[in-house]
Amino acid sequence: MPIVNANPDLLQSQFEWRNRIAGWRMRIDESAFLMLAALGFVGVGLWLVDPHWSRLLYAGAPWSQPLPAVLIGLGLAAALLWRAQTRRAGLARVQGDDWLAAQPIAPAARRRARTVRAAWTAASSALVLLCLLVWASARSSEPAPLLIGLLASAALSAPLLIGWLPERRQVVGSPRRSLAVAVAIPVGTSGLALLGAALEPALARLPRGASWTAGTFILLPPSTPAIAIPALMLLFTATSMAIDLVAHWRARFLADQAWLAAQPLAPARLFAAYRRPLLRRGSLLVLVAGACLHLLGAPALFAATLALALWLALADGVLCGFATRSTPNRYPLQCMLHGMLLLATIQVLPPALPLVYVACAWQAWRRGLR
Amino acid sequence: MSVPLLDARALQLRFGEHAVLRGVDLRIESGQLLGLIGPNGSGKTSLIRSIVGLLAPVAGTILVAGIDLLAEPLRARREFGFAPDPARLPPALTGRQLLTVAAAARNLPTLPDTTLALCERLGAAPWLDRRVEAYSLGTRQKYAILAGLTGDPPLLVLDEVMNGLDPISSHELKLELTERCARGAGVLLATHGLEIAPTLLTHAALLHEGRILHRWGSDELGAWRHADPGAFERAVVAALRAELARG
Numbered sequence: 001m002p003i004v005n006a007n008p009d010l011l012q013s014q015f016e017w018r019n020r021i022a023g024w025r026m027r028i029d030e031s032a033f034l035m036l037a038a039l040g041f042v043g044v045g046l047w048l049v050d051p052h053w054s055r056l057l058y059a060g061a062p063w064s065q066p067l068p069a070v071l072i073g074l075g076l077a078a079a080l081l082w083r084a085q086t087r088r089a090g091l092a093r094v095q096g097d098d099w100l101a102a103q104p105i106a107p108a109a110r111r112r113a114r115t116v117r118a119a120w121t122a123a124s125s126a127l128v129l130l131c132l133l134v135w136a137s138a139r140s141s142e143p144a145p146l147l148i149g150l151l152a153s154a155a156l157s158a159p160l161l162i163g164w165l166p167e168r169r170q171v172v173g174s175p176r177r178s179l180a181v182a183v184a185i186p187v188g189t190s191g192l193a194l195l196g197a198a199l200e201p202a203l204a205r206l207p208r209g210a211s212w213t214a215g216t217f218i219l220l221p222p223s224t225p226a227i228a229i230p231a232l233m234l235l236f237t238a239t240s241m242a243i244d245l246v247a248h249w250r251a252r253f254l255a256d257q258a259w260l261a262a263q264p265l266a267p268a269r270l271f272a273a274y275r276r277p278l279l280r281r282g283s284l285l286v287l288v289a290g291a292c293l294h295l296l297g298a299p300a301l302f303a304a305t306l307a308l309a310l311w312l313a314l315a316d317g318v319l320c321g322f323a324t325r326s327t328p329n330r331y332p333l334q335c336m337l338h339g340m341l342l343l344a345t346i347q348v349l350p351p352a353l354p355l356v357y358v359a360c361a362w363q364a365w366r367r368g369l370r
Numbered sequence: 371m372s373v374p375l376l377d378a379r380a381l382q383l384r385f386g387e388h389a390v391l392r393g394v395d396l397r398i399e400s401g402q403l404l405g406l407i408g409p410n411g412s413g414k415t416s417l418i419r420s421i422v423g424l425l426a427p428v429a430g431t432i433l434v435a436g437i438d439l440l441a442e443p444l445r446a447r448r449e450f451g452f453a454p455d456p457a458r459l460p461p462a463l464t465g466r467q468l469l470t471v472a473a474a475a476r477n478l479p480t481l482p483d484t485t486l487a488l489c490e491r492l493g494a495a496p497w498l499d500r501r502v503e504a505y506s507l508g509t510r511q512k513y514a515i516l517a518g519l520t521g522d523p524p525l526l527v528l529d530e531v532m533n534g535l536d537p538i539s540s541h542e543l544k545l546e547l548t549e550r551c552a553r554g555a556g557v558l559l560a561t562h563g564l565e566i567a568p569t570l571l572t573h574a575a576l577l578h579e580g581r582i583l584h585r586w587g588s589d590e591l592g593a594w595r596h597a598d599p600g601a602f603e604r605a606v607v608a609a610l611r612a613e614l615a616r617g
Contacts, residue, residue, distance in 0.1 A: 003480060011471050012463065019467075020462070099517070102423060102424055102527075103447065104447035104448040104475065107444070
């Protein structure tokens, strides 16, 4: 069979996509469920934001005036381009040491491949943004055409301009090895607790997504006091860190489980090794989120309820990770299933929510023990 | 006089303050199968990665078939094949796709029949249409070797490729390497398998703490070939112990 795509990196991407689609087709029922569940979540999200479109895109709003609108458009374009550029730099780092690194491939061909891949990623983000804009302007009573046009142009800027931007300089083949990060484990920590303690320093990192939360100030009405902006940013940061915490724990848990698989160690004991750092860090982040909500004007009881809901969602994420420890690919499916069940309960029979939550958690725990 | 397939001179490599290679000279002529042996941490993998251009030495020159690797990496890379680390193979590709990408990297119009024939010989053919993520260590190793040998490059650079191979595929690989050397190729093989050295290698070099401690030519290795099994291993261990005793 002749080789059609002469660029090895793009050929590899093409094969990977083909295999991914074949995998989806092979598990058609699971793929369909995941797609429907994702659509369901998008639908709920849109339904929650729907009442605000008219205010956000209102032609008479201060940010719809030419100068602020241009600034918002430029800011969004810069952010999207920076994101595409970061993606391309990440690909360059990977290419510097991957299995094709020592093959006779022209640097220009590798550069082209990463630019194309970064442009595709940017194009998919642009497509989502454009769909959202079309939806929002259709649902808005008096949309500002200038603002919408600028936002749409900004969305399209990254995939179109990334090829023109020079790449960040990469030192390929640098003899410098990545240094091991110092792990500050408290003195006296021993046994399995070391696994949990080693989790802590990595959790201290601020997730990259946190900086994006700065853009959320546009959700605020013009009369909002200035204090609300840092509070909102802190709220989003704490929430994204909480999600990052579960993702990081899961990666560590699966890796540790793999190398300890042949040891006479009960799954519950390994799980317990991470309990303290998870509880401590998770509770702290949830407390911060609750306090921010209160600062933003939510009554104390309401803020506490939302914080508790976030804490329970995190706990459910962890339990789903434990339940799918031997089939990690099923993790998104398990989370979505729980999410759908809980959302349906809220809609149909809210008083049964605690019972359904406990049943989900118990089932996940039992599955993890198997 | 023909140009050597590999001519590395006075190679020095540092990781921060730590000197990994301290002036290594290595030369491979056509038809030679040079074994690079040495204890763990002696710098074998770093030397191999420098030779294929994955690590930049702080001093020294690397000529591949007379082409300066540091000045013209693309031209130099066309002259050698390198078997990548099996752990770095893309898990989502099938074996056939992996080899097709390796062929594309060498600008070949199709996946060569010689690669598929070798795949058969190594017992890897049943895995051609399964994904790499489902492979055992040995099968991954076979596909890494196949990727390195695709396109019949004149110089082969192989790092611990015997690890994980079953007896038949290990035997077939040795035959393949010997045949390629007979046809004029050169091989640099880093290995811990000292028992194969006298029978497989034409030359050997012992690397210790970033320096070549000892070299064996074809005549010396030929002599070991007729000695009792394990004699070469004892000689290497004795050389290393003597070096350790010197401090």
